[in-house]
Amino acid sequence: GDSVTQKQGQVTLSEDDFLFINCTYSTTTYPTLFWYVQYPGQGPQLLLKVTTANNKGISRGFEATYDKGTTSFHLQKASVQESDSAVYFCALDTNAYKVIFGKGTHLHVLP
């Protein structure tokens, strides 16, 4: 069946460090892939999405590239800020109503 894997449960960085969060997926369809961000006390909100048509999503300094060869959709940011501290979820949408979420990566950015 379809699945999403986020192995990094927690990442701790200092301000201005480079961020890389790993996400891999498995599906037999042509999916749309999302990154959601959840700040404390709030529900998740869309950070960026990528379809097979455009391959790359960029938002608020974050970017993710859809790599069909390695079935990956890693999230990157060149220079993180303390305000980026949050939980980040990778998600897979195969157009079957159900969206499959990864387990989430808790990012702590130290000042």
Added chain:
Amino acid sequence: GGIITQTPKFLIGQEGQKLTLKCQQNFNHDTMYWYRQDSGKGLRLIYYSITENDLQKGDLSEGYDASREKKSSFSLTVTSAQKNEMAVFLCASRPGTSNYAEQFFGPGTRLTVL
């Protein structure tokens, strides 16, 4: 713009109790979802509904009932609360069946069972 409202924000129950969580959206979205969020386990789908009066079971539906009597509302019932259970229940909605559409989430209901 629109908003998703979840009530109550905090819910404290007793073991064996039946508990109901409510969700309202004013986006006029067709599809609504209930997820359970536990630390380290991501978001797990409990129920979803593709239109008024429709109900579809997710991967975690055992122990829960749901109801979608109006397009704008979707409620979830914990049929028998489990002792020491702690979780956040998230409601979400999105328009139709397009796989390009983002989900919009409410702020969550935090459940504690004593």
